[in-house]
Amino acid sequence: MELGEWRPLFAGQILSRGIVYWEQGRVGPVRREGAWWCAEVRGSERYQVRLLxxxxxxxxxxCTCPYAAQGFSCKHMAALCLALESENLSRAVESLSHEEAKEILLTLARQNSDLSRFLLTRWAQMQTNAPEDAGVFCQLCEKxxxxxxxxxxxxxxAWxxxxxxxxxxxAESGxxxxxxxxxxxRQQEERGDPELRAxxxxxxxxxxxxDVMRRSSLQMLDALISRAEGEGRRPEDVLIQGRLSLMRSLGAPESVLDAYRARHAPPGEKKL
Structure with a gap:
């Protein structure tokens, strides 16, 4: 899916808001419908966004939002563009061989002092406690x-x-x-005692x-919640509460949290 140079399609402030929406995990699962790429983006309401x-x-x-109805490119569109671009970047990185990735990283590090310092610091950490800590972690998991x-x-x-x-x-980054x-x-396998998984x-x-790990956890919870709903089950409360916690930590406003909470309220419970 080639997006081309899409950023000039948006006003600066709109693009900035779209970035915030994407970082907050407001873009739902992306699906393809022919040449169209579609997703639900959560704003003050849930809007359906499509890119051809x-x-x-x-x-x-x-986009089904009022701003787009006036003929403008909206922040929800920008958020979906970012989600698609992120998927493209992930695929591009995964396609690289180990040697290609090293060569690219080395070239960039020579051109960027911040990246160079980061890599040297990480390497220094790995020379000290990384092997020992990795062994400790493996033993902990097995135990x-x-x-x-x-x-x-x-x-x-507690132990x-x-x-x-x-x-x-x-622990170092790796x-x-x-x-x-x-x-x-461990969560995605959905095995064992539900209380222990919680x-x-x-x-x-x-x-x-x-933030990167939070967004990854958000995607994981979305997948687990969607799996439960697809099987006709109500998602476990811990998944809903976990997603609300992540949304809050990523800066989602209370109105968005309330809407999500109401959508997943237990049957018979009054929805706000």
């Missing part, structure tokens, strides 16, 4: 899985929580991501709180 991609760029954009099968008492959970917190606090991926995969989710959201 042809000839290596955007040929047409539509946890065995204990979880037998049942974890509250004091057992694991303390050690995971200490490890996450001192290990932090390995830890985050383990927690995320405890792990709460720990995941607390330990890994940079």
């Amino acid at each position: 991609l042809q000839g290596g760029g955007i040929e047409q954009m539509t 946890f899985e065995r204990a979880a099968e037998a049942g974890l008492a509250e004091e057992d959970r 694991y929580r303390t050690r995971w917190e200490a490890l996450a606090a001192r 290990l932090q991501w390995d830890m985050f991926r383990w927690f995320r995969a 405890w792990l989710l709460e720990l995941q959201l607390r330990l890994f709180d940079n």
Whole structure:
């Protein structure tokens, strides 16, 4: 899906607001309908956004919001463009071989002093405690899985929580991501005691709180919630509460939180 040079299609302030919307995780799952790419974007209401991609760029954009109805390019359109661009970037990176990725990164680091300092700092950390900490994490996970099968008492959970917190606090970036991926995969498998999964989710959201990890957790929760709804099940409360917590941490206004809370209220409960 080629977007071309799409940023000039938006006024500066509109583009900035679209970036905020995308960073806050307001763009729902993207789907393709022929040459159209579509998604629901959550603003003051839920708006349906569609982009027609042809000839290596955007040929047409539509949105159901009042601003777009006046013929303007809106922030909801910009947010969807960013979501599609992010998907393209992820695919581009995944297509690189290990050697190609190293060559590109080295070239960029030589041109950018901030990136160079970041890489050198990370390398220095890896020379000290990274191998040892990675081993500790693997042992913790293996021990946890065995204990979880037998049942974890509250004091057992406290023991694991303390050690995971200490490890996450001192871990270098690579290990932090390995830890985050383990927690995320544990949720996606939907196995074991629901109460234990809820405890792990709460720990995941607390330990890994940079914006990139928050958005990744948001996507994970959206997938789990959609899976439950697709199977005719009501999503577990912990998933809804976790998503609300992430939306709040990413700066979503209370009106958006209230609307999401009302949409997923238990049957029979009064919706605000």
